[in-house]
Structures are given as structure tokens and as C-alpha cells.
Amino acid sequence: MRRDVFQAIADPKRRAIIALIAVQAMTPNAIAENFNTSRQSISKHLKILSECDLVKQEQQGREIHYSLKIEKLQEVDAWIEQYRQIWESRFDQLDNVLSNLKKDKK
Amino acid sequence: MRRDVFQAIADPKRRAIIALIAVQAMTPNAIAENFNTSRQSISKHLKILSECDLVKQEQQGREIHYSLKIEKLQEVDAWIEQYRQIWESRFDQLDNVLSNLKKDKK
DNA sequence: AATATATGCAACTATTTGGTTTCATAAAAT
DNA sequence: ATTTTATGAAACCAAATAGTTGCATATATT
Structure with a gap:
């Protein structure tokens, strides 16, 4: 198990x-x-x-x-960390994404 | 389930x-x-x-x-956050803890 | 139109899980 | 010494899980 x-x-x-x-x-x-x-x-x-x-x-x-x-819970933290980076970078780049979308759609 | x-x-x-x-x-x-x-x-x-x-x-x-x-993984992040605070504060206060221990033991 | 491909769903199975009941052991209280 | 308390372990059970096999449906391809 x-x-x-x-x-x-x-x-x-x-x-x-x-x-x-x-x-x-x-x-x-x-x-x-x-x-x-x-x-x-x-x-x-x-x-x-x-x-x-x-x-x-x-x-x-x-x-x-x-x-x-x-300390053992830090393993969970290490796992979630990679995804935290993704959502944080997405948030940072939200403006860029939105303006790119506008361009692509047009 | x-x-x-x-x-x-x-x-x-x-x-x-x-x-x-x-x-x-x-x-x-x-x-x-x-x-x-x-x-x-x-x-x-x-x-x-x-x-x-x-x-x-x-x-x-x-x-x-x-x-x-x-975004859904942020629920895991929120859960682990409380424990992260504990281990971070423990790290910060390690010196204090150690000196307190010395005093208590003596 | 016939065939192939991509997918979900249902039935079945073996294993794991969370829980209860019962028992054994060891330490404390009487 | 006997009883009570704190705990772990084993046997058992119902439900859930992960997987397989076989089907049905819908969209491409020929």
C-alpha cells in the first residue's frame, strides 16, 4: 500500500x-x-x-x-510551488494576454 | 464518495x-x-x-x-500556507527557542 | 455508405480503506 | 495484589478505489 x-x-x-x-x-x-x-x-x-x-x-x-x-509538509509545499509559479506568472502577464487576444481575434 | x-x-x-x-x-x-x-x-x-x-x-x-x-490548486496552497507560517516562524525563532531551552533545563 | 477513430459509460474484479469489535500488554491507581 | 487506564494489534466488514473488458455513440476518413 x-x-x-x-x-x-x-x-x-x-x-x-x-x-x-x-x-x-x-x-x-x-x-x-x-x-x-x-x-x-x-x-x-x-x-x-x-x-x-x-x-x-x-x-x-x-x-x-x-x-x-x-517539516514533512514541506514536501507538499515543494509540489505546489511549481504550480504557484504558473498561476503567479499568469497573473503577472494577464494584461499581455488580454491585449494579445485582442490582436489575435482581430 | x-x-x-x-x-x-x-x-x-x-x-x-x-x-x-x-x-x-x-x-x-x-x-x-x-x-x-x-x-x-x-x-x-x-x-x-x-x-x-x-x-x-x-x-x-x-x-x-x-x-x-x-486556480483549483490554490486550495491546496491555502491549506499548506498555515503550516508554512509555522515552520517559517520556527526558523526565525530558532535562536530564541534554543536559548529558552537552555534556561528551562538549568 | 462503410470503416476507422476518439471517447464515455456500465459491469465486473481485486485491492485498499476507514471503521468496529475484541484482545493483549503495560503502567498507574486503589 | 487487584483494578483501572492508555495503548497497540489482529480479525472482520462495508464501502471506495483503480483497473480491465466490452459496449455505445459520434465524428472523421475512405
């Missing part, structure tokens, strides 16, 4: 978990309290996030605190 | 299709020639991309030219 950051962020619940633990490390139980789903389903999402290298764990007694490895 | 831009970009083949048609509009057949998969599977991916509002179609005779609606 594929395990990359794009697959990780595809699920809305996982994006919500990411948002939660970006602020502060949390235990699976604490995370589950923020959703109406079982603790086990959160654990499975955390396992997927962990396999995608998006979270780190810190054991404290019987609790495990999960937090976001925010 | 969920149809949003995050689900659309989760599949590596769809990301490859996006990269292709970002440059220029292409027909399903022309796209399929770039992969070792059937024309029909490309059509299914294009359907998903279309349902996610990531592509636009232009019919020319019996050909249909698909091209990227790049």
Missing part, C-alpha cells in the same frame, strides 16, 4: 488530526475526544501518519504523545 | 496527469500514451479530476482536450 504525504493528507479526519497536533502534542485519547469516532480509529490514522513520517511519538509513562513533524 | 482536491492529488497517476496537462491541453489518448495503462483508466482519472473541478474540457470535433484548472 502506498504511504506518502499526499495519501496521508487525503483524508479529512487526518487533516483535522494534523491541525490538532500541530499546536501541541496530544495522546490518542485526547485526540479522539475531539471527534465523534472511536479511539481505535484515531489510532489507525495515527499509524498511517506515522508510516508517512508525519508524526513523532514521545512516551511518558503509559501515555504516548503524538506531535506533528511539520 | 468524497470529491475534493486533496483526494484528487492523492493518486500519483493523477498528479502525473496534472503535470502533463498543466503545460498544454491534451486528449485522453495522448495522455494515455505517456503511461503504461489503458486509455479507459486515464478516462476514469480524468472523470475524477473533472468532478473535483481540477480540469476543463474543450471539444474539438471528436477530440476532447483536457487542461488544468490551476
